[in-house]
Amino acid sequence: MRITIPVARVLAAMLAEPDVERYGLDLMAATELPSGTLYPVLRRLQTAGWVTADWESIDPSSVGRPARRYYRLTGQGAAAARRALAELRALAPDPRPSVGGIEPIGAPAW
């Protein structure tokens, strides 16, 4: 699996809450990726076995909308995603020297 920036964004969003199932619009909002980028990434992750997709079990007539498709990291996918993101962070350039002893915190941009 080649970890591109869109892939890393999707993995980071899903790793934020690994047990939560996410649907397309939800992931678009979390990653700020357009649909044309997100769905190919999700497809690649599915093909690699990092993500599973399942249909929502609802009665569309009673809920008033069609069933959505939910994505979730697999166990293997979560472990691989953590490793991949850690490697990316390790490759990221060193942060600028801290000022006043305050260390930069937070996740990288992805």
Place this chain on the structure above:
Amino acid sequence: MSRRAAELLLAVARRRWPVEIRADLGREWAAELHVLAERGQRLRMLRFAASLAARRSGVDVADRAPIARRLLRTTLPLLLAPSACVGVVLVSLFAMNVVVEWLSWRVGWAFDLQLPIATVVTLCAAVGLAVFARRLARGGAPSGGWRVSFGIVAPVALTLAAAGYAVLDDSDALARVAPGLVLWLAGLALVLRVTTGTAGRGRVRLAWCVGVLGAIVVADLATILAVLSHVPTGPGTAVDGVPQGVDPAFAPLWLLACYTGSALGLPGPTGQEIFLITDAVLLEPLLYLACTPYALAWAIRAARERPASTADVVAPSPVVGPS
């Protein structure tokens, strides 16, 4: 109106994805579109659909082969193959000349081997080309139907037209050659269409049989047409007592005569008729022989590479998800 436009864009987007996942994606996107429409987020709805429609391909975008490799794998072979076939014919004629020249000092029947040598060399090279094409088609874009048929035949037509203009010095000569070639190209396109349809259904051996038999029939018909447009039928005029016409009763054997230089013991065509026939259509039968194997190999392989229909796809199993 905006929802209808978004649905149209999604229909375009679906076609960019592999057949086996289109139904699921269509259903998934329609669900998201419905939510956006319910919220009255028209602009977001259109952006959602337009972004998907604008994406060239949905699968393995990041891993997609670079354009150069795709060209190398699909377009380039199909564009260059006809030139290679012309080269094969020229090399076979050169080889024939060398061998016959060498033999002519040793045996009296050396000149009887001219056409068989050219045929055997062309056939061997064409089979080699077909094996190579089959391997390249495996990594090329899967296709079938008229698309692959046109993709193969169009470069052949262009190459032959270019070669014709380069070799034939006047338009009359070109006009004499054209009917046979046009018939052959149209017939080959039809044969390839039938062959890919058969191969696409998994019946590869039958596809090969249909393809080979169809190609022989088409080449035979094209040869007959070409000969009839060059040579008069019946006894015609006689030069030094030798008739300058051909007997159409043996027309189906003319192609065979072009390859072997003989009637193979049959009563016709006679030696004089074979001379007239091969004088009229010397290169075309060799070109048919050079082009057909690779065309069939590519078409069948490309048809086999096509993904299964959506009917073969297992339906997704529903699970409980967050609302």
